[in-house]
Amino acid sequence: RGSAQQYIWQSYYLLEDTLRYETPEVAVFNVLSLQYDQSQREAYNRMTLEGMEWSLPKIKAILASMREEENFLDYVFPILRYHSRWSELTEADIEYMFDKKPVSHNGYYMRVDVKAARDVPEGRILGDYQFGENAWKYLDKITALCEEKGIELILIKAPSLYPYWYPEWEAQVEEYAAAHNLRYINFLELQEDTGIDYSTDTYDGGLHMNLSGAEKLSRYLGKMLTEELKVPDRRDEAHLSALWEEKIAAYEAEKEEQYRYYGMK
Known part of the structure; x- marks a missing residue:
């Protein structure tokens, strides 16, 4: 249920929404959104x-x-x-009005191109490094809802280099995870374990993983979910397996299309 620039209160209500249909064994939440205590823009x-x-x-x-x-x-x-948008419509708008082709794969926006992360600057000095009351309130709500429903909550810091992840932020999350007996994984500290290489595995200088980096992270996280948390393997279920084959076919087709577009393998 991830989306671009997703605030923590939105994550909480997406979790509530998910529980209308199913109760997952594990929920994974990226703590970077704790930096925002209020909405920044309507577009976001x-x-x-x-x-x-x-x-x-x-x-x-x-x-x-x-x-x-x-x-x-x-x-x-x-x-x-x-x-008043009608006066700004172009041919492309009309085309997309009827084009229902998905632009992501289960929330993942695919990019195979490479822009290495180089000369990553330190974060600017902040007046206050404490996360806001609203952000903490919704993390508490996520934690409580997961506990109520028997869902194991895992906090992660995704391996993005931007926005800068301050040591003061890290300390707050570590303290919270310890106090609530939650697993917390900072993937910035697991570069050797995941195999992520910031010279090849990002398409925008370290803000997002490209396909190579995303697949490395997925393999690491998937192995942890199955081996350590014992999330069951459901590939033998015929209905799910058939749906998955459709998804894999679309995934591989777009991968090849992007490789051709960028003149890669």
Whole structure:
């Protein structure tokens, strides 16, 4: 249930929404979003909220995310917000209106190109390194909901070099994980174990993993889930296996298409 620029309160309500359908054995949460205590932009809100089906968790997510100048009805009826957009439409807009081709694979946006991370600067000095009350409140809510439903919550720091991950932030998360008996994994410290190479495994200088880096991280995390946490292997279930084969076929087809586009193998 991950999406771009997803705030922690949105993650909480996405978890609530997920529990309408299923109760997973494990939930994995990336702690980088703790840096935000309030929504930054309406556009960022919509990148997560527009993808949710209408439900009580979605309504609560909108109310928790809205900035002061925003209006709830604009999320219910987007035409109220973008009524003048008609004059800006291009041929591409009409094409995408009817094109339902997915742009991601179970939340992963594929990129095979490479832009190495070089000369990564230290983070700028902050006036206050403490995470905000709102961010902590929703981490507490995620933790409590997982405990209530018998879900093992794993906190991770994804292996992105940007935004800068301060030692003061790391200390706060380590303390929280210890206090709540949670597993916390900082992948910035596991470069040798995962095999991630920032000269080959990122497409934007260290902000995101490209396909190579994402597959390395997935193999590491998948092995941990199956071997350490004993999440069951469900590949023998015919229905799931058939769906997975469809997903793999689409995944491999896009991989080859991107390799050709970028003139790679």
